[in-house]
Amino acid sequence: MKFSEGSLTTIFAKNRTEELGMDVWLHFVVPLFFDKLDLGAARKPRLFVGGRGCGKTMLLRYLSHQSAFSLHRETIPDTAIEHIGLYWRVDTQFAVIMNERGLPGDTWHSAFNHFLALVLGFEILQSLKNVANSKFALLTMTELDKAKFDRFSVFDPSFSGGLDNFALALETKLWEFESWVANVRKCKEPIFLPGGQFLSAVIAHIRSAFQGLKRAQYFVYVDEFENLLAYQQRILNTYVKHSESPLIFNLAMKRHAFETVHTVGTESIQGIADFRTHDLDAYLLENNFPLFAAEVLFLNLSLAGDEDIPFDIRALRDPDQIRLREAEPHQLGVLRKIREMLPGLSHDELATHVFANPALSRKLLERVDIAMKVRGTKLPTNRFYRPGQPQATIIIPALLYRKRLTPEEIAQEFDLLETNKESKFAGDGGWIRNNFIGCLLWLYESHSSACPFYAGFDTFCLLAHGNLRHFLELCHVSLAQRYREVRGSPLSVPAELQAKAARQTSTAFLNEIPAFGALGDRLHTFVFRLGSLLALAHRRPTQSEPEQSHFAITSGSTPLTEETKRFLREAEKWSVLFEFEETKLKNDHQPVSFEYVLNPIYSPYFHITYRKKRKLGLSGEELQTLIHGSFDDANKLLKRFSKLWEIDEDPRLTPFLRFADEERQ
Secondary structure, three states: OOOOHHHHHHHHHOOOOOHHOOOHHHHHHOOHHHHOOOOOOOOOEEEEEEEOOOOOHHEEEEHHHHHHHHOOOOOOOOHHHHEEEEOOOHHHHHHHHHHOOOHHHHHHHHHHHHHHHHHHHHHHHHHHHHHHHHHOEEEEEEHHOOOOOHHHHHHOOOOOOOOHHHHHHHHHHHHHHHHHOOOOOOOOOOOOHHHHHHHHHHHHHHHOOOOOOOOOOEEEEEHHHHOHHHHHHHHHHHHHHOOOOOOEEEEEEEEOOOOOOOOOOOOEEOOOOOOOEEHHHHHHHHHOHHHHHHHHHHHHHHOOOOOOOOOHHHEEEHEEEEEEEEHHHHHHHHHHHHHHHHHOOHHHHHHHHHHHHHHHHHHHHHHHHHHHHHOOOOOOOOOOOOOOOHHHHHHHHHHOOOOOOOHHHHHHHHHHOOOOOOOOOOOOOOHHHHHHHHHHHHHHHHOOOOOOOOOOOOHHHHHHHOOOHHHHHHHHHHHHHHHHHHHOOOOOOHHHHHHHHHHHHHHHOOOOOHOOOOOOHHHHHHHHHHHHHHHOOOOOOOOOOOEEEEEEEOOOOOOOOOHHHHHHHHHHHOEEEEEEEOOOOOOOOOOOOEEEEEHHHHHHHHHHOOOOOHHHHHHHHHHHHHHHHOHHHHHHHHHHHHHHHHOOOOOOHHHHHHHHHHHHH
């Protein structure tokens, strides 16, 4: 790899699509689920659902005319004209002020349609320039320069002349409209354009005026639909309901953001009948996310100047190459290379690291001694502390704290393990498999260095949980750490640096939560409280329920309030929590319930597992305390669990007190 720290920082610093501009052709990797979108033949509107970091905006901008007819494209097929994308994200602040302020609702309805006509009409005209300037052969700038749009003077006298004059007139009208919205009590109300009818007229004129565009199809992609006011959503729902060739409206939004399905009339829009839903989060997780994530990383490294890429980057931009990318030779080459760059550690290696660190091995020995004293055993320490069996030794303190196991039984099983005989330590259901990671995290919890359990490419994929932004940030910080520690090309990032990067990245994303919409501050407080509770669960001396990372409502007589249900939906909307149907029901007649998993990206901060292993059962009342309770109520709840789990370590090291202090501040 040959790139400087500056180029590395620059390419990864742009971790949001908005920072790349409208033409994302060079930065886009065709997702492996691309065929599911059925862009070639389908004419039904689409609803794209996905959280932050799933690549939703990148996909929509890739489908826009700026990217589809990019100057960077070497060849453009004639069929490209059958899908001309118009990307539109309404400014949230502007959308909000287009309401009330002394004007009746029907005026604002007409105003929003006018706004839509101006913005999208201008985009349609801009698309003509992009098409003509690109490698597309069926439209030239000479043809555009000869075009006249005088017929549109019926809408406004300034809408006449050539393309540039028409576009300039639309832009001027847009500025006038924005000034009127800002001063509705001072400025004269403009003459409003008839929205969709105006756009249809412009498209019809284009299809008839240019032979090469007679098959032109326009697709509007409205991003961040959830930020629009209710009446604005109803207007767009109406356009979706009545979409037909050559103008199709599509919507993109976060999960649980479809707050109204009503149109401006008596109808509502319905899935399947009126639109097809594409869940981008699910598509990413179901369609080989590790391979796709690795390809995106290699593309970024290539753009930063790295010449040591194990495949031809151009294949990533070609939908026809998806099958080739899914083939075994490509996958093996890509994954082998990235695992060399971001190596993970096996359980044996994780255990060996403990004994290679004097502070950690000394702490483990102290815990073994304390546990032996608690159980009152007279057996010598070396019956339990055996560095030659690192994984088994790490789980010994937890086993000694379990009253159903005698120290003698544990020692005997340890002897069997050491002599390669069948024992309760070994095997798929053995003590080591069930307890090692939980005990390892418990050991590292108060240690100064980050736990290498959070290192490795495959681990980064699990931490990211389908979120490309999270994945790329983990990689960026890791590579930057490596570059600073060892000058030169970061061929391989040591696990310790990756773990440090994971903790740093986790903290950064945790600090973003207050900006998550209207409930951001409450979501931030809730994550601190839930993360603290899960951290406490990881510190139980017996480790009887290790690696708890998710919760479910398993008891309680009080049903969840509507406010709590709305809060959980908001947590899902911002990917703070992920909802799953509960998999382990006691009987077939038990009603379906749900489990909620804390986003794994927060795991390194709270020093808890990112794996969905064991469930923490909460009552409805306990959950509502975590969400809505006062500081004192939540603190009492955490202390009650601490007592229940017999956690009696130094209070200064107890996580909920540290987190509670941060929450109070």
